[in-house]
Amino acid sequence: MRDQSDIVGQVTEQMARVNARMAKVRHKVAVMSGKGGVGKSVVAANLALAFAIKDYRVGILDADLNGPAVGKMLGVEGLPWQIGHDGVRPVTSPLGIKVMSIDFLLPDEQTPVRWQGPKGSDFVWRGAMEQSAIREFLSDVDWGTLDLLLFDLAAGTHQLPNLAQLVPDLRGVVMVTIPSEISQRVVRKSMAFVREHGVPIIGLVENMSTFVCAECGHEIPLFNSSQPRPSSKGGRGKIAEDLKVPLLGKIPFDPKISQCSDKGIPLLMEHLNTPAGKAFMQIAERIEEYFQ
Amino acid sequence: MKYLCEQCDTVMNFIGALGPDEGYAREGSMRVTFACPRCEWRISMLTNAQETQLVKSLGVTLGGRKAPASPLELVHTSLVEKSEPVLHPAVAGNSPSPDHPLKASITWTEEAETRLKNVPPMLVKMVRKVVENYAIENGYSVIDVEVIDKAKNKIGMT
Numbered sequence: 001m002r003d004q005s006d007i008v009g010q011v012t013e014q015m016a017r018v019n020a021r022m023a024k025v026r027h028k029v030a031v032m033s034g035k036g037g038v039g040k041s042v043v044a045a046n047l048a049l050a051f052a053i054k055d056y057r058v059g060i061l062d063a064d065l066n067g068p069a070v071g072k073m074l075g076v077e078g079l080p081w082q083i084g085h086d087g088v089r090p091v092t093s094p095l096g097i098k099v100m101s102i103d104f105l106l107p108d109e110q111t112p113v114r115w116q117g118p119k120g121s122d123f124v125w126r127g128a129m130e131q132s133a134i135r136e137f138l139s140d141v142d143w144g145t146l147d148l149l150l151f152d153l154a155a156g157t158h159q160l161p162n163l164a165q166l167v168p169d170l171r172g173v174v175m176v177t178i179p180s181e182i183s184q185r186v187v188r189k190s191m192a193f194v195r196e197h198g199v200p201i202i203g204l205v206e207n208m209s210t211f212v213c214a215e216c217g218h219e220i221p222l223f224n225s226s227q228p229r230p231s232s233k234g235g236r237g238k239i240a241e242d243l244k245v246p247l248l249g250k251i252p253f254d255p256k257i258s259q260c261s262d263k264g265i266p267l268l269m270e271h272l273n274t275p276a277g278k279a280f281m282q283i284a285e286r287i288e289e290y291f292q
Numbered sequence: 293m294k295y296l297c298e299q300c301d302t303v304m305n306f307i308g309a310l311g312p313d314e315g316y317a318r319e320g321s322m323r324v325t326f327a328c329p330r331c332e333w334r335i336s337m338l339t340n341a342q343e344t345q346l347v348k349s350l351g352v353t354l355g356g357r358k359a360p361a362s363p364l365e366l367v368h369t370s371l372v373e374k375s376e377p378v379l380h381p382a383v384a385g386n387s388p389s390p391d392h393p394l395k396a397s398i399t400w401t402e403e404a405e406t407r408l409k410n411v412p413p414m415l416v417k418m419v420r421k422v423v424e425n426y427a428i429e430n431g432y433s434v435i436d437v438e439v440i441d442k443a444k445n446k447i448g449m450t
Contacts, residue, residue: 082380094447114372128349
C-alpha cells in the first residue's frame, strides 16, 4: 500500500497557489474588531473606496462567511459569480473595487451558509471548512495585480491565525472599536491576541466616536469613554496610548453612513466633505504613511 | 497521531491513507495505515464520519486527486444551497479594460465637463472613470449630462 491520498502534498500545492496569487498584491491588510456591531464592515468598505480615490488598485475579501455585508455596501449584491480563464473573477464594483464574498455563491440574500456534512457534529469540522473557504477565496480568485487587498474579518479573533498563516506578509491589522467600555475591554484582549501571533497592528479606528449635529455642527460624545481627537501628527487616545498603537482616526456617528451602505455606495462617494468622510480619508492617509 | 509497536517499543511509521470508498474503508470511513519499521507489523485506523469530514474540510481529495481542482471547488461543492457560476466573457468584464478601443474616442461635452466641476476635486478622477466605464458598457462615445445622470442612477447615487 502506498499513500494514495498524499494529503501533505495536496496541502502543499494549495499553499503554493495562495502564494502565487498573493505575490501580485502589494499590501494586504486585515480589518478586524474584537466585538461585533462596531461598524467594521462599514470601515472596511469606506477604506477600500478611500484608497481607490487615491488611485490604488483595491480588492476586498469579505471573510465574514456567516454575516457577509461588503457586497451589499459596495453595490454588487446579487451579482453572479463568474469563472474566467484563470479562476473565479472577483466582482468589480461600479467604483472599480474588486470584491469577493460568499454572498455571490448563495442563491439569494435570505439563505444562510449551510455546509454539507455529518449532522449534529458540525462543531468538529466547521472551523476547518471555514478556514478552507478563506484559503480558496485567496487561491482560486483571480485578484490580478493589486496595490491593496483588504480582508474584512468576522467579529472576534478566531480568523486571524489562519489568515496570518495563509498570508505571512500581512502588512497588519486595522482594529475597529467604539468608545464604549465593553468594546474597549474586548479590543484590548484582541490586540494582545494579535500581538501573540506576531501580526503588526497598524492602528486603531474609533467608530461612532461622537455625534455631529447636522444643523449647527456641534459635536456631542456618544459614550463616556470617547477619546481625545488625534493631533495632526497622529496623537493617541487613551486606549491607543495604553496599548501603544496609533489612533488612526475617529469617525463620528452619522446616519448618512448607514443610508449610503443600504444604497450600496460608501459614504465617501456622496459625502466626502462631511466630518465622517474626512475621517475616513484621514485614516487612509495614516495607513498609507504606515506603508511607507 | 502516532502509534507505538509495543513489541518493539518503536514508533510506527505512517504508510498511507485510503479514501472512504476504497479497500476496507467504506461507509464514510478513511483508512489510515501505520507500520512498525522494525518488525513490519501493520495497523490500520478507520476514521468515523466526523473525522473523515474534518479531513475533507481541508479541501483534499481522499484517495488522491485525479484531476486539478476546479475554482472554489470545496466551497461550491460543500454548500447545501448555492448558486451556479456563469462563464466570464473572454474580453469584457464588469468594468471595461483600460485599453478598450472605445475609451480613446470618448469625448465629454462642455456641459458635462462643467458638471464635473461640482464634484469634490479629490473625486473627479474616480467619477470620470465611473462615467466613462458606464459609457463604454452602454455604447456611448459622447458623454453629456444625460449620460452622467444615467451612470449616477446605475450606481445608486442621488
